[in-house]
Amino acid sequence: MKTNQLQLARALNLPTRQAMLNREHSVQQFWSNNNELITNAWSEWELSELNQSAFTLDDSLLDKNLHEAITKAWQDPTKEHLVKSLLKEVAPDVYEFQFFDPERLSDLRGYLEQVWSSGIPMRPPYGIVLNRRGVMLDKRSSGYLAAPNFQAFYNEVLNNYMRPISRLLFPEIMGYDTQTFGFSIYYDPNTDASIRPHTDASAVTLNINLNLPEEKFTGSELDFYDQQTGKITQLSFKPGCAMIHRGNVAHAAKPILTGDRTNFVMWLFGDRGRLPAHGAQRNHINAKERWTTPQSIHDGYVPF
Ligand SMILES: O=C(O)CCC(=O)C(=O)O
Numbered sequence: 001m002k003t004n005q006l007q008l009a010r011a012l013n014l015p016t017r018q019a020m021l022n023r024e025h026s027v028q029q030f031w032s033n034n035n036e037l038i039t040n041a042w043s044e045w046e047l048s049e050l051n052q053s054a055f056t057l058d059d060s061l062l063d064k065n066l067h068e069a070i071t072k073a074w075q076d077p078t079k080e081h082l083v084k085s086l087l088k089e090v091a092p093d094v095y096e097f098q099f100f101d102p103e104r105l106s107d108l109r110g111y112l113e114q115v116w117s118s119g120i121p122m123r124p125p126y127g128i129v130l131n132r133r134g135v136m137l138d139k140r141s142s143g144y145l146a147a148p149n150f151q152a153f154y155n156e157v158l159n160n161y162m163r164p165i166s167r168l169l170f171p172e173i174m175g176y177d178t179q180t181f182g183f184s185i186y187y188d189p190n191t192d193a194s195i196r197p198h199t200d201a202s203a204v205t206l207n208i209n210l211n212l213p214e215e216k217f218t219g220s221e222l223d224f225y226d227q228q229t230g231k232i233t234q235l236s237f238k239p240g241c242a243m244i245h246r247g248n249v250a251h252a253a254k255p256i257l258t259g260d261r262t263n264f265v266m267w268l269f270g271d272r273g274r275l276p277a278h279g280a281q282r283n284h285i286n287a288k289e290r291w292t293t294p295q296s297i298h299d300g301y302v303p304f
């Protein structure tokens with residue numbers, strides 16, 4: 001690997017917020033032209049500057065019960081009911097479960113603080129609104145958080161946890177779950193406070209809260225809209241909790257009033273962004289098929 005990539009990446013002139021808001025072509029070009037440099041910079045940073053002694057990014061950060069059930073199900077898929085029993089339906093087709101151990105979240109947040117102060121350019125998500133303090137997480141997105149330790153962790157979450165859980169809850173997404181996407185988001189009342197009602201360009205969305213137990217906030221509920229009844233269910237994130245839903249379930253994030261909220265949002269979809277047909281039914285899938293990792297090649301398609 002070439003040295004000095006870290007210094008070179010830090011010296012890049014980032015696109016202005018206005019250029020990003022205008023979705024100027026030069027912004028797209030900036031990230032794609034510098035993607036390799038930035039990726040190398042993250043590797044260099046991890047070796048030379050990241051204080052790794054403080055923590056490890058691995059599944060010991062996850063909720064113990066979830067970790068145990070998932071491990072058992074991978075060993076013997078007929079035990080997948082152990083996973084299912086941890087998932088609580090909190091709105092029609094929206095499930096909540098404890099994802100991270102709240103006591104261990106400070107490790108992950110400490111890591112993300114180091115990421116923030118690295119000075120390496122990071123591409124914020126701009127799906128509906130531009131989220132200033134968020135960062136793209138998936139390697140399909142130029143300007144993503146390419147630190148190798150983080151990538152190993154992120155991919156473990158998607159492949160070992162998110163995909164089989166998604167298949168258990170929403171069997172019709174099988175085959176529309178080969179490609180991954182992810183970003184982090186940060187809300188506070190003075191910068192980015194809310195997201196209007198929308199659906200995601202995913203087959204399934206996993207949204208995990210990263211707030212520490214002492215990081216209280218008010219507002220910032222997620223509203224889920226039931227298409228059948230028109231009913232709205234308002235849900236609040238608890239530290240380390242996750243919500244999982246089909247991408248086509250309309251939802252919105254209400255304005256945050258006090259405090260702040262940090263989340264990871266992860267998506268699965270099929271090759272070239274393909275999604276299951278609305279209301280698609282699926283023949284019975286046996287457990288063994290569910291607990292597998294597709295061999296599909298990462299296709300580089302980007303939803304935004
Ligand atoms: O506010 C959230 O946690 C959800 C954000 C969201 O729906 C999105 O980024 O698509």
Ligand SMILES: [Fe+2]
Nearest residue numbers: 198199200251
């Ligand atoms: Fe969304």
